[in-house]
Amino acid sequence: MSTARVRPVGGLAAAAVAAAFAILLTGSPAAPATAEADRDVQIRKLDAVRISGLSDFIFPVSMETPAPLTDQVCVFSTASGRYQITATSANASGRDFRLAGDGGIIVYHVAWRGTGGYEELDSGRASDTMGGGSRTSPSCGGGTNASIRVSLDPATYAAALPGIYADTLTITVAPD
Amino acid sequence: MLATAMAALVALPSAPAMAAKEVVVKGFGNRLAFGRYAWLDTAVSMTDTFCIAGTAPAMLVSFDGHRAGGGFALEDGGGGTMRYRVHFAPAQGGFREVRPGEPVSMAPGAESCSADNVSVRVEIMPDDFNGAASGLYADTLTVIVSTP
Numbered sequence: 119m120s121t122a123r124v125r126p127v128g129g130l131a132a133a134a135v136a137a138a139f140a141i142l143l144t145g146s147p148a149a150p151a152t153a154e155a156d157r158d159v160q161i162r163k164l165d166a167v168r169i170s171g172l173s174d175f176i177f178p179v180s181m182e183t184p185a186p187l188t189d190q191v192c193v194f195s196t197a198s199g200r201y202q203i204t205a206t207s208a209n210a211s212g213r214d215f216r217l218a219g220d221g222g223i224i225v226y227h228v229a230w231r232g233t234g235g236y237e238e239l240d241s242g243r244a245s246d247t248m249g250g251g252s253r254t255s256p257s258c259g260g261g262t263n264a265s266i267r268v269s270l271d272p273a274t275y276a277a278a279l280p281g282i283y284a285d286t287l288t289i290t291v292a293p294d
Numbered sequence: 295m296l297a298t299a300m301a302a303l304v305a306l307p308s309a310p311a312m313a314a315k316e317v318v319v320k321g322f323g324n325r326l327a328f329g330r331y332a333w334l335d336t337a338v339s340m341t342d343t344f345c346i347a348g349t350a351p352a353m354l355v356s357f358d359g360h361r362a363g364g365g366f367a368l369e370d371g372g373g374g375t376m377r378y379r380v381h382f383a384p385a386q387g388g389f390r391e392v393r394p395g396e397p398v399s400m401a402p403g404a405e406s407c408s409a410d411n412v413s414v415r416v417e418i419m420p421d422d423f424n425g426a427a428s429g430l431y432a433d434t435l436t437v438i439v440s441t442p
Contacts, residue, residue: 151348152440153317159359159368159378159416160432161328161338166424168333196428254425293428 165293167201168194168256172289175268183276186269192258193232195251197293203230203245205266208286213240215287217270221279225271228287232264247294315441317348320407322437326416333424339417345407346385346400350441354397355382355412359435361394368431376431377422381415389415 171191177184195201205228207215217224229236232248239245252258266289321344328338346355357380360367367375381389384400392398404411416435 150441151315151317151350152438153319154436154438155319155322155344156434156436157322158325158432159328159435160325160430161368161376161418161423162330162430163370163376163423163426163428164330164332165428166332196426198427253427256424 163196165195165197167196167251167291167293168192169289169291170194170257171262172266175287177270183270183272186267188265188267190262190265192262193248193251193264193291194253194256194258195291195293196253199249199251199253200294201232201248201251202292202294203239203248204243204290204292205230205239205241206288206290207241208288210241213243215241215285217283217285219278219281219283221281221283222277223274224278224283225274226285227269227271229267229269230264231267236265236267244292315348315350316405317350317353317439317441318346318407319437319439320345320347321410322414326435328418331423334418334420337417337419338423339415341413341415343410343413344437345404345410346412346439347402347404347407348439348441349405351401352442353400353402354440354442355384355400356395356397356438357382357392357414357435358394358438359433364393366394366433366435368433370427370429370431372429374427374429374431376418376426378433379417379419380435381417383413383415385411389413 169191173189175187175189177187193201209216209218209223215226215228217226228239230239230245230248231237233250237245248264250263252263324342326340326342328340331338346353360369362375362377366378366380368378369375380392382392382398383389384398385403386401
């Protein structure tokens with residue numbers, strides 16, 4: 119505070135002078151003011167899985183048991199790429215997958231390959247833990263990382279009457 | 295000397311213009327909790343209002359938090375991140391997306407907070423969410439208001 123050049127003239131006037139100069143001498147532009155406040159933002163991400171790329175299996179007309187068909191699919195799992203597969207036949211009998219037609223039934227087999235070799239599945243029963251699913255890309259970057267194989271049981275195929283046999287196979291993938 | 299003193303007293307009316315500037319932020323402390331999701335088909339967002347007031351005719355408002363890729367990011371504590379977006383609507387004007395530390399100029403329009411006058415919207419996009427590993431993601435979003 120610079121009031122040194124102001125000599126008191128006594129009493130109230132002197133006090134007023136000192137006060138006035140005190141304000142003026144700090145009269146450079148006021149210092150910037152700042153205020154801050156925080157708030158938390160949060161979201162919980164649950165494990166997520168996705169399967170894509172499945173197509174219909176159409177076996178050719180054949181006197182002999184047709185060869186197995188395979189399909190390449192994409193599995194996405196945020197659980198470090200691990201998942202379980204459950205395949206369920208709409209015409210299941212127990213754990214058997216079955217095609218149904220006018221001429222009876224044809225048993226078929228379903229196997230899944232994530233990493234390693236194919237694992238045979240039972241209808242309605244979750245598989246062992248599979249690996250190799252994409253952890254970061256729900257579409258697997260446009261590629262595939264698993265395969266499913268469907269094969270017909272020769273004995274029931276040979277015994278079936280000519281005709282069309284069909285089933286709906288539902289594949290359920292769950293994080294592991 | 296008496297004349298000097300009188301001159302100083304005459305100058306007093308101009309003193310209030312040089313008084314310290316004040317900034318008030320009120321109502322920004324609530325948590326924005328999005329809940330639990332496994333998959334997002336569309337973006338999720340939460341909007342809240344709060345108050346910014348002060349004696350300055352103009353203020354700079356910016357937001358900051360954990361940063362990733364030039365934007366805001368939630369963290370899962372294990373090194374995983376999830377981008378999120380912050381939109382701010384000043385006292386006059388609509389929402390605009392803001393980047394971390396990017397100042398937005400606004401006139402507070404009020405010297406005290408009697409009612410909310412600004413809005414913030416936090417948004418998480420499906421692509422940022424769906425590709426993230428499972429877990430709890432969080433960040434502390436800070437609003438910084440200053441006078442120029």
